[in-house]
Every structure is written in structure tokens, then in C-alpha cells.
Amino acid sequence: MTCLIKNLLQLTLLALLVSGCSNAPSQKNSTGFSLPNGLYGHAVVNNSDKIFVLAGSQKGGLSRDIHIINPQTKKVTTLENKLLPRRYHSAVWDGKNSIYILGGVTIWDRYSKLQPLIEVYDIPSKQVKIIGEMPVPRRFGSAVYFDGKIIVCGGSIFPRIPGEKLIPTNTVAIFDIALKQWKKAASLPFAEDTRTVIIKNHIYAIGGYNNTSSSDHFSQYDISNDQWTSLAAIPQNISAHSAVAVNDKIYTFGDYRDLKASYVYDLSTRKWKQSSFKLNASRHNAATELNNVIYVIGGTTSPSGPFLDSIQQFSLLK
Structure with a gap:
């Protein structure tokens, strides 16, 4: 175990001790259908009932909160100081009772x-x-869940020499939850921060950023055969976006420069087109789909803000 990880573990234990001082979780409720505060670089998942917004960056620093959104009542419950402070991370739901949070940047x-x-x-x-460590910690790695495993694709690692640019990686790593073991899979076709979604037994990597420029890359990973295939390019280069898969379509939301960019890819036609959604400007947002509604949550419009508390909703029902 490296000295840095030992120090992070010590910091973690201190944070857990501080957050565990009360007998009950610190909790706040809100009836306005927005986040209690602006947030970007966070992770979002749902468990087919509620939506969970996990950590991220807010005014004043990194968040340690979990915001739980009830789409039926339009109520947001906040569990304060439950998590390690981090942003630009990923999270997945295991289909049962657990949400796994991994990667990103801390202070x-x-x-x-x-x-x-x-x-x-x-x-x-x-x-x-806390259940362990990533073999290759990374910023903006994108994770999906499949059959008891978490598959993490791409992202960036810090250079060994301070002041140098981040180094993009094409590493793909698979974590077996039951065995608590990692193994390496076939690498992404491109080394970059990307967004991934899963449809059946295929993972799709959409767009990205290689710490120099954004990309129009679109690739498919066959989990069974451990093989990547490049597909039709996205109509424009995109990065700092979110992505959601619903049935046989993939939707993207936002871009670092084109903040209102939104595209849809149809697996049946194998074509991209602009979506019909009227996305409010944002980047570094996060998205999820629940009951045929896509929720695009938070984000920012520039490095200095404003940081957004919005919960945008897009119905898929015609």
C-alpha cells in the first residue's frame, strides 16, 4: 500500500468518525424539485424507485452528501456527510441494495x-x-454494472511530475463484486475521458476528452468476447457530457463548449441525430432514466459557475 493511500485511509477514518458522532444520520428534506444547492462533477444512479445524487463539487468545495430524489412526490432528502469528498467519479447500482462509488478526485x-x-x-x-481500492485510480473513468461485475472504462491519471498535464488512459478494468477481485479487459480504442452506457451485453463508449481535445468517438464493447468495435462517429465532438441508454437508444446531454448539445443514437438504424429535447445549458451534469423519464441533474456553465441545482426532466412517452 502506497504512502498516499495510507494517508487517504487515515483521512477516511477521521471523516467516518466525525460523521458517525450522532446516533442518527444528519438529514434534510426539501419539497422544491431541485437540489438543495448547485452541484457538478457528481454521480447519479437510480434503483428503479429513487434517484441518488452522490458527492460532487459545490460552492465552497467538495460535497460529501447523498441527495435522494423521489420522483413521485418531488421531494429531495439529503443525507449529510455520508461519503468521502470526491468529484468526477462514477457510481453503479447492483440491482439489489447497494450502490458502489469509485474513482474521481479528492482533496x-x-x-x-x-x-x-x-x-x-x-x-x-x-x-x-469502504471495501477496497481501485488498481488504477482515475478521474472521469466511467463505470457500468453487469452480472455481478463493475466495468470501468477510460479516464485520466495524474502525472508523476507536478505541473504536467493529466494523462488519458484507455484502461478497462473489471471488478468482480463477489470475489472482490480486479482483472484487466481489452483496452478502449482511444485513451480519453469518456461516458459509457450498457445495453444488454454490450457497453458503448460515447465521446470524450484526451486532455487536449474532445472527440466524436463512439465504440461498442462485446462483454462476452472482450472486444471493442468502432461505430459511426457522433455528429460533433463532445466532452463533459452525460449519457443514458433506454431500450435501444442512447441519449447524450451537454458538452464542454456547446452546452445545449443533445444527441440520440438509434441501434436499429445505426445513426445519430440531434434529439428533440430542449436542454438547458450545462456541462459536467449527470443523467439517469426512470419510468420513461430522463433526469438531467445539476452541472455548471463555466469553471467559476454558476453551479446548477436543476433537475431537468424529459419524457420518452409520445
């Missing part, structure tokens, strides 16, 4: 550091535990 000793620790949020008990 340690006043500097940004890659976060190696994996957290698990237990939905029924509202408790969080």
Missing part, C-alpha cells in the same frame, strides 16, 4: 489527488463502508 493536503477507495452505500440502512 488531500490542499492538493487534488486521485481517490483510490471504493465506497458502498447500503440503501436500506443508509450506511456507507
